[in-house]
Amino acid sequence: MEEQTPPPNPLAIASVVLGALSCLTACFCCYGFPFNLIGLVLGVVAITQINADSTQGGKKLAQIGIGLSVFSVVMVIGLVVLSMFLGVGFGVLGAVLDNM
Numbered sequence: 001m002e003e004q005t006p007p008p009n010p011l012a013i014a015s016v017v018l019g020a021l022s023c024l025t026a027c028f029c030c031y032g033f034p035f036n037l038i039g040l041v042l043g044v045v046a047i048t049q050i051n052a053d054s055t056q057g058g059k060k061l062a063q064i065g066i067g068l069s070v071f072s073v074v075m076v077i078g079l080v081v082l083s084m085f086l087g088v089g090f091g092v093l094g095a096v097l098d099n100m
Contacts, residue, residue, distance in 0.1 A: 008058030009050050015043035015065025022072035027079070032072040039069035 018039030022032035043066035050056045 006055050006057035008061055009046045009056045011042045011046035011049065012058035012062035012065065015039050015046055016061050016068070017065075018042065019065040019068025019072065023068055023075070026072045026075050031076040031079075036069040036072040036076075039065050040073075043069065 016039075018035045022036035022039055025035060026032035043062045046062035046065075047059060050059045050062065
């Protein structure tokens with residue numbers, strides 16, 4: 001008989017869904033918040049539950065959810081820093097062109 005894989009932890013599935021949603025909404029609205037924070041927390045809780053109970057599966061799902069949530073936060077920080085540099089750069093360029 002084949003060994004059956006345990007059913008995935010529901011929090012791990014929710015973590016993946018929220019992590020993916022946070023990546024999709026990071027550029028369009030609300031910078032992915034609160035999806036990325038909730039996805040990160042759910043992923044960590046899911047891994048803790050899976051490690052404590054061997055009848056639950058979905059550890060890879062939880063890790064993917066955590067990865068997507070962290071990627072979303074890093075992407076948002078990068079977008080904010082980039083917009084700050086572009087804003088300052090265009091402000092300086094405008095000041096230089098006004099003085100010519």
